[in-house]
Amino acid sequence: MDEGDAPVTIDADEDGVVDAVTAQMSERTSFIVLDQITSATAMLFPAQRIAAEAHRRGIRILVGGAHAPAQLADPVGGLQSDWWGGNFHKFPCAPRGTALLVIPPEGGQDGQDLWPLIDSWGFADPFPERFDEQGTQDLCGPIAAPESLREIERLWGWxxxxxxxxxxxxxxxxxxxxxxxxxxxxxxxxxxxxxxxxxxxxxxxxxxxxxxxxxxxxx
Amino acid sequence: MDEGDAPVTIDADEDGVVDAVTAQMSERTSFIVLDQITSATAMLFPAQRIAAEAHRRGIRILVGGAHAPAQLADPVGGLQSDWWGGNFHKFPCAPRGTALLVIPPEGGQDGQDLWPLIDSWGFADPFPERFDEQGTQDLCGPIAAPESLREIERLWGWxxxxxxxxxxxxxxxxxxxxxxxxxxxxxxxxxxxxxxxxxxxxxxxxxxxxxxxxxxxxx
Structure with a gap:
């Protein structure tokens, strides 16, 4: 598998980001990993537009929205990506190790080709249940995460x-x-x-x- | 890879367990997974004797001591296994998701051929540090586990x-x-x-x- 990065300058506007990423898409591109908000530079990428461009070319795309939950009001709305992931230990103030995987309905996937890295108790279950029982993981974080979101909504409103x-x-x-x-x-x-x-x-x-x-x- | 189970009857004594397991070792055996204490039947297997038999034949052996920590005073002492793992959320009363991986000195391994399933921040570190930073895992459990062991020692003594x-x-x-x-x-x-x-x-x-x-x- 060939791999390549799409160079995006820090002063690029929305059109500039779309142009820089689509310029790297070719017939040999099968899969794209796109940050929704970049980590080191905190740029907001137009993930919805780029995912649509990828799907128009038959390219599968994973949107990494690690910094998006709570910082964006609706990170997944209208997102034609195959998959989206976002961390809850950052802006939602939930415990480390909590995150959300979303199969956006606009992306056309159903998750049944996704399997956890750890082949454990849930291996025979359909998606998403097969992700629920990997070894004996500590579920305190996932149980607390919704409370964290609700508490900040209650205190000030997101x-x-x-x-x-x-x-x-x-x-x-x-x-x-x-x-x-x-x-x-x-x-x-x-x-x-x-x-x-x-x-x-x-x-x-x-x-x-x-x-x-x-x-x-x-x- | 061929796989095979060694049948052990529930009333087998120590010699019987050693005989049942060694009877399954052949020139085609390269790797053994052995429970130290069986889960459903709570049998204590002579892991030290079986590991020695495996190594005498050049067979690598992983001893799964899930139920051993705290229930056995010294589960790893004199163990000629390549690897040993034990869970801390069982008898040590530590949080779920806490466990210990030990490379017994008698086993002759150094751990440098072990890699975490999640290829993450620590990928370039030597063993055991490369296991410490897998994604953004919640470290509350591992931090609490030694306290759990110490507290029960303090209250009653193990x-x-x-x-x-x-x-x-x-x-x-x-x-x-x-x-x-x-x-x-x-x-x-x-x-x-x-x-x-x-x-x-x-x-x-x-x-x-x-x-x-x-x-x-x-x-």
Whole structure:
């Protein structure tokens, strides 16, 4: 199997991302793995448009939405991908080891060709039940995950949290770029803006941590 | 690969188990999986003797000690097996999903040919570190497991618990067989005798549950 990456520049807009990825699709492409939100650069990729392009060419596509649950209101809506996976230990604040696998109805799959890596008690069950009993895994996390989502909905509401996160990320971008303006060249930082992060924490990071980081960069 | 089971009768003594298993070893045997304590029948197999017999013939052997930790004082001592695995969510009372993999020094292996099923962050690390970072697994269980072992040692001491468990199992065997004496043929039950099980619970099981089970058997 040949493998290839589609290079996407960090300043690419939505059309630019679609162009960069579709330019790599050829008759020899059978399978694509696409990040929905990139990990190191936090770019939101137009997964719905790219999945549709892949399926129009008969290419199967897995959308990796690790950072999407709770950060996006509806990551899977209208998604013509074969599979989608998202982690619940990130923005949903659920325990580590909790994640969701979705077979989007628009993707045309039924999951019956999916098997867990661990061939265990559930091996004879249909999808999705065959994923439920792999060895003697600890189910506390999966049991707690829906409570985590419900509790944040009850405390503030996810729409409010998403607006707060987005505003806070804008604020952090402005404060950090001001604080780092004396650095020549480019500086990339990955900051988390969640309900538990405050503008005060961002201020302290900009005022105290950025000079330290700039000091490291200057050697 | 050919596969075969070694039939062991439930009343076999230690020599009988060794004979039954070694009788199945031939020049075409390359790998043996041996229970240390059988699951359904709770038989204690002489894993040390059988592993030595396997290695004398150049056969690799994995000893599955799922029920051994805490129930046996030293399940791995002198074990010439290539690998040994034991579960901590059973007798050690640790969370589900906790287990121990041991490469017994007597087995001559170093673990460098072992790889986790999930090819993840730790893939480039040597054994055993490469098993530590598989995806984003929840490590609460592994962190809690040693505390569980220490807490029971502190409360009663494992030697005392083991003696209690053994005595309670003998008591349960006598009480249940008396209560079920009117049943023709043979009746097999798997009962757990642990520190949290009392003779009173055994009495109630014998007096109340056995007649119900006998009623089911009579249809």
């Amino acid at each position: 729409d409010v949290v998403r607006r707060y996160m987005s505003d806070l990320a804008d604020y952090a971008e402005r404060r950090v770029s001001e604080a780092a303006s004396e650095v020549g060249g480019e500086l990339y930082l990955r900051l988390t803006a969640h309900a538990y992060v405050t503008t005060d924490a961002i201020d302290r990071f900009a005022e105290q941590s950025i000079p330290t980081i700039v000091g490291w960069l200057r050697g | 030697d005392v618990v083991r003696r209690y468990m053994s005595d309670l199992a003998d008591y349960a065997e006598r009480r249940v067989s008396e209560a079920a004496s009117e049943v023709g043929g043979e009746l097999y039950l798997r009962l757990t005798a642990h520190a949290y099980v009392t003779t009173d619970a055994i009495d109630r099981f014998a007096e109340q549950s056995i007649p119900t089970i006998v009623g089911w058997l009579r249809g």
